[in-house]
Structure formats: structure tokens, C-alpha cells
Amino acid sequence: QETAIIVVAAGSGTRLGYGMPKALVPLAGRCLLEHALDGIELAGCASQVIVVLPAGAPELEERAAGHRLKPICRTGGATRNDSVRAGLDALRPETERVLIHDAARALTPPEVFRQVVLALLSGARAVIPVLPVVDTIKQVATDPGEEQAHIIGTPARGTLRAVQTPQGFHAPALLAAHRQAAGWKSPAAEAVTDDAMLMEMLGERVDTVPGAAAALKITTRLDLVLAESMLPLHPG
Numbered sequence: 001q002e003t004a005i006i007v008v009a010a011g012s013g014t015r016l017g018y019g020m021p022k023a024l025v026p027l028a029g030r031c032l033l034e035h036a037l038d039g040i041e042l043a044g045c046a047s048q049v050i051v052v053l054p055a056g057a058p059e060l061e062e063r064a065a066g067h068r069l070k071p072i073c074r075t076g077g078a079t080r081n082d083s084v085r086a087g088l089d090a091l092r093p094e095t096e097r098v099l100i101h102d103a104a105r106a107l108t109p110p111e112v113f114r115q116v117v118l119a120l121l122s123g124a125r126a127v128i129p130v131l132p133v134v135d136t137i138k139q140v141a142t143d144p145g146e147e148q149a150h151i152i153g154t155p156a157r158g159t160l161r162a163v164q165t166p167q168g169f170h171a172p173a174l175l176a177a178h179r180q181a182a183g184w185k186s187p188a189a190e191a192v193t194d195d196a197m198l199m200e201m202l203g204e205r206v207d208t209v210p211g212a213a214a215a216l217k218i219t220t221r222l223d224l225v226l227a228e229s230m231l232p233l234h235p236g
């Protein structure tokens with residue numbers, strides 16, 4: 001019963017402004033990628049771990065190779081979707097389930113990984129961790145010549161969820177979805193912001209499990225401060 005986890009860590013991290021790949025940014029003595037791998041190790045549900053790294057990041061490669069999980073390392077691409085595809089290329093053919101995880105969600109609790117795998121074992125073909133949204137979300141449009149967007153709609157908040165990773169899939173179904181999207185050009189290619197989206201486009205049902213506040217995507221300095229304050233709570 002094969003479950004692979006692909007950790008995408010090939011982002012530049014320009015929004016954090018550290019002048020290094022985001023996955024290498026330190027948090028209490030370990031880099032974000034090491035924290036993400038610690039969570040996966042504690043979850044104990046992966047038979048294969050693949051890490052997708054930026055090109056020319058020898059220090060990050062060293063950190064990945066030095067982790068107890070001994071992940072397979074691959075080089076990522078220009079978009080997150082390209083990086084996921086590079087990870088999928090390294091899957092063993094017998095892989096039944098695959099989880100795609102952002103290294104930037106470095107403090108994701110092991111329980112979230114387990115819930116995603118349990119849902120797959122219970123028959124789900126696609127499952128993602130979600131949280132209710134606390135803000136009212138508006139849809140906007142910007143007319144030609146207009147500087148600021150104007151509001152065109154307000155989806156009912158109760159029907160909205162914020163989406164996290166790891167996102168789990170029946171591996172052959174996700175591979176088929178990615179094959180379908182492989183030839184897409186801009187702007188369709190850039191519009192793919194997660195893997196569940198590709199499954200939805202194929203008409204596949206995507207199920208949900210509860211996400212966790214600790215699984216926030218570390219994007220800004222403020223997120224890093226928050227992550228630092230959470231570390232004592234994180235079993236890793």
C-alpha cells in the first residue's frame with residue numbers, strides 16, 4: 001500500500017525578503033523545509049518522500065539529503081504546477097496514493113496528514129484540508145482605465161473555505177489530471193493554483209477534512225513571527 005508525499009519547495013521566497021529560497025529560511029534553528037519534513041516523519045504515513053527544490057540551491061539540497069526521511073530530490077520549474085509535475089515524474093509506478101504538500105506550510109500538524117490519508121483509504125479520490133473563512137470575501141473586476149477594482153459580487157461566506165495542504169489524491173487520477181494540463185499555455189497555466197483544481201476540471205469529486213491554523217502558509221515576515229510563537233506547540 002504505497003503512499004508518496006511530494007513536498008514542493010522550489011519557490012523563490014521573494015515576499016519574505018530574506019534573499020534566499022523560502023524553504024531555507026530559518027525558524028528556531030531549522031529551515032522551513034526541515035520543519036515540513038519533521039511533520040511528515042511524525043505523521044508516519046509516507047512510503048516515499050519526494051522534495052522539489054529550486055535550481056542552484058546546494059545548501060537546501062544538503063539540508064534535504066541530511067534529513068532522516070532521506071527524500072528523493074528533484075529540481076522544480078517556473079510555476080508551482082511545473083514543480084508538482086517534476087515531483088510526479090519521480091513517483092514509483094506502484095504508487096496508489098499521493099499527497100502534495102507546500103514546504104511553506106512548515107508547521108502542518110501530523111494529524112492533518114493522517115486525516116488526508118485516512119480519507120483516501122476510505123475511498124476518496126481527492127481530499128483537501130480546509131478552514132472556514134473569517135473575512136467576508138468579495139469578487140472584484142477592474143474596468144479599463146480604472147485604478148482600483150470595484151466589487152461585483154459577495155459569495156455567501158458559509159459556502160467558502162480556505163484551502164491548505166497536504167492535498168491527497170488517488171495517484172493515477174492526479175497523474176491523468178496533470179497530463180491533461182501539461183500543454184496549457186499562459187494564462188490558463190498560471191491560473192492553476194492547486195492540484196484539487198485540476199481534479200475539479202476533470203469532473204472529479206474533491207472531499208474535505210478539517211485543516212489547522214498551524215498549517216498557515218508562511219509567506220510574509222508576520223507569518224514567520226506567528227510561526228516562531230507557535231513552535232513550542234509543534235511536536236516537531
Ligand code: C5P
Binds near residue numbers: 009012103105217
Ligand atoms: O508561491 P506560493 O506561495 O503559492 O508557493 C506555494 C509552495 O509552492 C511553496 O512551498 C513553494 O516553494 C512552492 N513552489 C514551487 N515552485 C514554484 C513556485 C512555488 O515549488 N515555481
